[in-house]
Amino acid sequence: MESNFVDYVKILCRSGKGGRGSMHLRHVKYNPNGGPDGGDGGKGGSIILRGNHNYWTLLHLRYERHIFAEHGGNGGRDKCHGTDGKDVYIDVPCGTVVYDAETGKYVCDVTYDGQEIVLLKGGRGGLGNYQFRSATNQAPRYAQPGEPMQEMTVILELKLLADVGLVGFPNAGKSTLLSALSNARPKIANYPFTTMEPSLGIVGYRDQQSFVMADIPGIIEGAAEGKGLGLRFLRHIERNSLLLFMVPGDTDDIKHEYEVLLNELQQFNPDMLTKHRVLAITKCDLLDDELVDMLRETLPSDLPCVFISAVTGQGLDELKDVLWRELNAESNKLASVMAEDTLVHRDKDMSRFAQELADEGADEDIEIVDDIEDVDELEDYEELEDYEYEE
Numbered sequence: 305m306e307s308n309f310v311d312y313v314k315i316l317c318r319s320g321k322g323g324r325g326s327m328h329l330r331h332v333k334y335n336p337n338g339g340p341d342g343g344d345g346g347k348g349g350s351i352i353l354r355g356n357h358n359y360w361t362l363l364h365l366r367y368e369r370h371i372f373a374e375h376g377g378n379g380g381r382d383k384c385h386g387t388d389g390k391d392v393y394i395d396v397p398c399g400t401v402v403y404d405a406e407t408g409k410y411v412c413d414v415t416y417d418g419q420e421i422v423l424l425k426g427g428r429g430g431l432g433n434y435q436f437r438s439a440t441n442q443a444p445r446y447a448q449p450g451e452p453m454q455e456m457t458v459i460l461e462l463k464l465l466a467d468v469g470l471v472g473f474p475n476a477g478k479s480t481l482l483s484a485l486s487n488a489r490p491k492i493a494n495y496p497f498t499t500m501e502p503s504l505g506i507v508g509y510r511d512q513q514s515f516v517m518a519d520i521p522g523i524i525e526g527a528a529e530g531k532g533l534g535l536r537f538l539r540h541i542e543r544n545s546l547l548l549f550m551v552p553g554d555t556d557d558i559k560h561e562y563e564v565l566l567n568e569l570q571q572f573n574p575d576m577l578t579k580h581r582v583l584a585i586t587k588c589d590l591l592d593d594e595l596v597d598m599l600r601e602t603l604p605s606d607l608p609c610v611f612i613s614a615v616t617g618q619g620l621d622e623l624k625d626v627l628w629r630e631l632n633a634e635s636n637k638l639a640s641v642m643a644e645d646t647l648v649h650r651d652k653d654m655s656r657f658a659q660e661l662a663d664e665g666a667d668e669d670i671e672i673v674d675d676i677e678d679v680d681e682l683e684d685y686e687e688l689e690d691y692e693y694e695e
Contacts, residue, residue, distance in 0.1 A: 310363040311462035311502075311540075314405055316370050320348025320389035322427035322450025323376035325435070329443060330381070340437050343380050345429030345450045349373030349389030350422050353402065356395040357417040360504070362462055365394070373424075376450055379432040386429055394423070399465040399543055405457040415465075423458070427451030461539065464502055466518035467631055469544030471565055473523060476550040477586035477614055479503070482519045484614040485624070502540050509628055518544060523568055538572045546580050546630050552587045553611070559602055580630045581607045584623060589613040 323345025330338025351373055374389030402411040402423065412421045430448030437444060470478040483489060486505030503519045520540050541547060547569075551561045562583060569576045583604065588596065588611045596611055603609045608626050612619035 310361045310366050313362045313365045313368070313460045314457065315365065315368055315460065316455070316457045317351045317424055318370070318372045318455045319351050319424035319426045319453050320373040320375040321453040322346070322348050322429040323378040323386035324449050325430035325432035325447035326379035326381060326384075327433045327445060327447040328381040329433075329445075339442060340433040340444055341381055341383050342432030342434050342447050343382070343384040344386065344432050344435065345379045345448075346376030346386030346388040347429050348376045348426030348450065348453060350391045350426040351424040352391055352393050353400070353412065353414055353421045353423050354393045354395050355398050355400075355414040355417050355419040357398055359395060359397040361397065362400070362460055365396075365460065373426055373453075375453070376427065376429045378450075379429070379447070383432070383434050388429075389426055391426070393420075396460060397462055399463045401461045401463060403459045403461065405459045411456075411458065424454040424456060427453055463543045464504065464518050464540040465516075466504060466544050467515040468507075468517045468546045468548050468627055469541035470517065470519045470548050470550060471523065471541060471569070472550035473561065473565070474521075476552055478519045478550055480614040481550070481584075481586070481612070482517055484617070484620060486517065507624065507627075509624055513628075515628070515631060517548075523565060538569070541569075542573060542576065544579070546582065546627065547576070548627065549581060549583045550586050551583065553585045553591045553596075553599065554587060557602075558585065558599065559604055562604060580633065582623075582626055582630060583607055583609045585609065585611045587613060587615075588618055589616045 325345050326342030328340070328342040330341040332338065351371060371392055371394060373392045376389045377386030379386045396414055398414060398416055398419075400414045402413070403409065404411055412423065414421060428451045430450045433444045433447045436446065470482065472478050482503060482505045485507045502521070505517050505519070506514050507517050508514050518540060520538075523538070549562055549565055551558045551565075555561055566577070585599065585603075591599070591611075599611075600609070608630065610619055610623045610626055612623050614620070
């Protein structure tokens with residue numbers, strides 16, 4: 305069964321070209337020397353990204369291989385202005401990042417509902433010969449062509465926006481914890497990689513307050529090199545304010561497993577180490593008090609540690625208190641503001657880019673559609689450099 309969670313699409317976008325200005329001389333029987341009356345060409349349509357909180361995946365764009373805006377209409381006689389091409393709006397979920405599919409360069413980022421970003425600007429329409437009339441040039445026999453269209457193949461990549469991101473090996477109890485703290489119902493089973501797609505849940509707190517928690521598929525050692533589910537879901541915790549590391553209590557060396565997870569995040573994106581972190585020791589219903597006291601002495605001392613059991617509810621209230629305290633710490637807020645730009649403006653690592661496209665099934669060739677109408681129009685575009693447009 306194909307998943308409805310789509311966080312990676314590749315689309316060929318093209319803005320509209322500007323319409324040609326008209327080169328027309330008015331000549332009627334009652335006004336034989338009417339002079340120039342050619343109208344201006346219309347503006348081409350733009351491609352605009354718009355944040356929409358009603359979407360949570362890119363599923364609606366999965367089969368949109370081409371998105372083209374309308375071209376501007378040509379100018380006409382009697383100073384008639386060409387029609388402007390309609391802009392095309394692409395609604396995307398908040399947290400969508402756009403990259404150039406050819407170079408991997410960062411293009412833009414949509415972060416809040418209603419935000420509009422012009423991805424490709426439509427070409428301006430050319431001036432008709434009426435605009436070039438003067439006392440010394442009363443019958444200009446030339447007009448401007450419209451500006452050409454812009455074209456780009458883009459990768460739209462969704463990075464989930466959440467307050468707390470769950471990080472752990474497969475079967476660490478991440479999905480069980482999310483289902484215990486929120487109304488989310490992720491798949492839970494006793495085998496590795498049960499979670500195949502990220503899940504979001506709203507965790508209620510005191511005084512009608514809440515925060516958002518994100519569960520991603522389990523990470524294994526070597527994930528940054530593509531092992532397991534690889535890089536596909538690591539990006540979803542780049543945008544989280546706080547990372548909750550989860551290690552089962554029956555693990556031989558809890559500190560070692562925590563350091564392995566930390567190393568994978570560092571290899572994927574070193575900026576993630578600046579985030580606040582909390583360590584949760586899960587499945588503590590299997591441990592007695594004496595063993596818990598022994599484990600406390602072996603845990604890392606540079607972050608808060610909580611012993612929990614999502615099945616029995618042990619330590620869950622304490623965990624929510626710790627998470628809320630860390631989320632609202634002044635140092636965490638300041639770090640989030642300082643790291644915001646550096647996180648979202650990183651270019652794609654081209655050594656991994658081709659593999660990501662193959663994993664997502666987005667590496668299929670996109671047919672380039674050529675819709676230039678005639679040879680004369682193509683020549684107009686080639687001669688466009690001879691004209692200067694006023695800003």
